[in-house]
Amino acid sequence: DIVMTQSPLSLPVTPGEPASISCRSSQSLLHTNGYIYLDWYLQKPGKSPQVLIYLGSNRASGVPDRFSGSGSGTDFTLKISRVEAEDVGVYYCMQTLQSRTFGQGTKVEIK
Amino acid sequence: QVQLQESGPGLVKPSETLSLTCTVSGDSINGYYWSWIRQPPGKGLDWIGYISYSGSTNYNPSLKSRATISVGTSKNQFSLELTSVTAADTAVYYCASLGRAVAGTYYYYYIDVWGKGTTVTVSS
Numbered sequence: 001d002i003v004m005t006q007s008p009l010s011l012p013v014t015p016g017e018p019a020s021i022s023c024r025s026s027q028s029l030l031h032t033n034g035y036i037y038l039d040w041y042l043q044k045p046g047k048s049p050q051v052l053i054y055l056g057s058n059r060a061s062g063v064p065d066r067f068s069g070s071g072s073g074t075d076f077t078l079k080i081s082r083v084e085a086e087d088v089g090v091y092y093c094m095q096t097l098q099s100r101t102f103g104q105g106t107k108v109e110i111k
Numbered sequence: 112q113v114q115l116q117e118s119g120p121g122l123v124k125p126s127e128t129l130s131l132t133c134t135v136s137g138d139s140i141n142g143y144y145w146s147w148i149r150q151p152p153g154k155g156l157d158w159i160g161y162i163s164y165s166g167s168t169n170y171n172p173s174l175k176s177r178a179t180i181s182v183g184t185s186k187n188q189f190s191l192e193l194t195s196v197t198a199a200d201t202a203v204y205y206c207a208s209l210g211r212a213v214a215g216t217y218y219y220y221y222i223d224v225w226g227k228g229t230t231v232t233v234s235s
Binding site: 001031033034035037039041043048049050051054055058060090092094096099100101102103104105 | 156157158169172214219223225
């Protein structure tokens with residue numbers, strides 16, 4: 001089984017400042033087709049999750065360009081270039097290479 | 112855009128079968144992939160499985176064959192059955208549609224549209 005580990009688990013942020021979340025997998029998420037099998041989701045307070053990034057670095061439709069995904073092999077990062085108040089919530093990475101497994105989640109809140 | 116609504120009993124007894132239905136509106140259920148995800152109280156997300164438009168399925172191995180996802184094309188619905196439930200199965204259950212992207216010569220499926228979720232409690 002592929003285990004996903006996120007850090008930090010809690011991230012206080014300042015509006016207008018950048019923020020980043022790390023996600024590590026226990027095995028490489030590089031598929032034989034050359035793509036990274038990793039997604040990022042955000043669950044805003046009291047809401048259903050929403051997709052932000054798929055295939056490691058592709059922003060989903062309607063996702064602001066302040067969100068970006070990067071990484072290779074087993075180390076991945078979600079970056080927010082300038083945090084806005086509406087970005088608070090819990091962020092999850094999820095591997096899709098073998099079955100599907102979510103990370104534990106990173107709670108982002110305003111300082 | 113497609114919309115999804117979960118329905119089913121909010122309370123299930125231990126050892127019994129949990130049955131949920133997801134009603135799809137705004138598009139046909141045909142030609143897409145559909146998934147179930149759950150979230151225990153105060154915890155993170157747990158993927159249950161998905162079904163393709165052709166009926167092929169893929170499940171979380173940790174559920175040890177207790178889960179079955181099926182499609183009922185006549186009513187634009189798909190369903191989840193989870194057998195032999197215990198208190199550990201208490202969670203908010205979400206249904207979702209999968210979006211499709213191209214990855215080389217493959218199709219890649221990601222969780223795209225989510226329902227609002229329904230709470231299921233396992234208790235006697």
